[in-house]
Amino acid sequence: MEQTTQQAKLILEDGAVFEGYAFGAIKPVSGGVVFNTGMVGYPESLTDSSYRGQLLTMTYPLMGNYGVPNEERDEYGLMKYFESDRIQAEALIVSEWSENYSHWNGKKSLSDWLKEQNIPGLSGIDTRALTKRLRERGVMLGKIVYDDDNAVEFVDHDLRNLAAEISVKEPITYGNGSKRVTIVDCGVKNNIIRALLQRDITVIRCPWNYDFLKENPDGILISNGPGDPKTCGETIANVRRALKNHTPILGICLGSQILGLAAGADTYKLKYGHRSHNQPCVETGTKRCYITVQNHGYAVDADPLPEDWRQWFYNDNDKTNEGIIHISKPFFGAQFHPEASPGPDDTEFIFDMFLRAMS
Numbered sequence: 120m121e122q123t124t125q126q127a128k129l130i131l132e133d134g135a136v137f138e139g140y141a142f143g144a145i146k147p148v149s150g151g152v153v154f155n156t157g158m159v160g161y162p163e164s165l166t167d168s169s170y171r172g173q174l175l176t177m178t179y180p181l182m183g184n185y186g187v188p189n190e191e192r193d194e195y196g197l198m199k200y201f202e203s204d205r206i207q208a209e210a211l212i213v214s215e216w217s218e219n220y221s222h223w224n225g226k227k228s229l230s231d232w233l234k235e236q237n238i239p240g241l242s243g244i245d246t247r248a249l250t251k252r253l254r255e256r257g258v259m260l261g262k263i264v265y266d267d268d269n270a271v272e273f274v275d276h277d278l279r280n281l282a283a284e285i286s287v288k289e290p291i292t293y294g295n296g297s298k299r300v301t302i303v304d305c306g307v308k309n310n311i312i313r314a315l316l317q318r319d320i321t322v323i324r325c326p327w328n329y330d331f332l333k334e335n336p337d338g339i340l341i342s343n344g345p346g347d348p349k350t351c352g353e354t355i356a357n358v359r360r361a362l363k364n365h366t367p368i369l370g371i372c373l374g375s376q377i378l379g380l381a382a383g384a385d386t387y388k389l390k391y392g393h394r395s396h397n398q399p400c401v402e403t404g405t406k407r408c409y410i411t412v413q414n415h416g417y418a419v420d421a422d423p424l425p426e427d428w429r430q431w432f433y434n435d436n437d438k439t440n441e442g443i444i445h446i447s448k449p450f451f452g453a454q455f456h457p458e459a460s461p462g463p464d465d466t467e468f469i470f471d472m473f474l475r476a477m478s
């Protein structure tokens with residue numbers, strides 16, 4: 120492992136200071152500090168739009184050891200090894216990073232990638248102590264600074280409509296499958312698009328506030344995305360209109376929250392969120408427990424849902440809602456990520472359920 124000698128620090132909203140060393144770009148930044156307990160997957164997580172506006176702490180102590188993959192695109196023009204075209208997190212906080220990466224597809228070091236994308240890294244941090252603090256006090260705003268503690272103010276990016284910033288501006292069509300699905304793009308991960316394309320579906324990726332019903336789709340997928348779901352008012356209104364019909368709707372993560380809000384549920388911010396590859400989710404009824412991939416800070420309060428909806432999954436750690444389902448219409452939302460990337464794909468069957476609902 121190599122460390123630069125430039126000192127840098129993380130200052131939390133509550134005044135706590137964690138001193139370490141800079142790597143990647145040198146740039147003072149601020150945002151919500153979150154932690155992910157996955158052991159691998161930094162290329163996918165950093166490019167997952169749902170991390171936009173966040174300072175991502177990886178609790179696994181060694182990062183960068185397999186480098187950063189190549190930038191190849193698939194036949195649809197989607198990057199094969201990343202979840203979007205650029206790093207979306209504001210910064211990366213680690214204990215150690217490895218300059219000497221080794222992997223068949225490792226093309227550059229983590230630090231070089233961060234530099235190239237103008238994203239700061241902070242190493243030499245006791246990420247265990249930081250995570251314990253966030254777990255005890257709840258997620259907090261933080262900033263990474265160098266010589267001047269006041270180089271940036273604390274900023275809560277979630278107050279903005281981040282989904283609008285990241286969404287496509289015009290509809291884009293992918294593939295030529297027999298069913299047509301509109302993806303409401305609030306920051307969609309490439310692997311969600313791919314999961315549909317692999318199932319003989321034409322994907323129409325629409326802006327977050329697009330009137331997708333005019334496309335007369337066979338199915339509607341509301342994507343994952345950054346920020347507070349309540350900032351996506353126009354999407355919620357469009358989904359509410361779609362609930363009057365019978366066209367299948369699948370919500371994933373932010374999409375499940377938007378589906379919930381459209382159906383009459385509420386959403387709230389969790390104390391410290393779920394970000395890992397091993398979150399246990401129990402299916403209501405079957406009591407079957409799935410190991411799921413997660414990255415969310417908000418959750419659905421399913422209690423206010425009308426009687427024709429029910430809780431589909433709950434988290435076995437903290438018993439919070441992890442999915443909702445309509446009792447007779449083909450409407451369902453998963454708070455976790457059935458497309459995995461990174462992490463296990465045990466819940467990929469949800470895409471098959473969506474496909475069956477369309478036939």
Ligand SMILES: NC(=O)CC[C@H](N)C(=O)O
Nearest residue numbers: 343344346372373416417
């Ligand atoms: N992965 C996601 O879609 C995240 C949804 C939402 N921004 C949250 O943090 O809860």
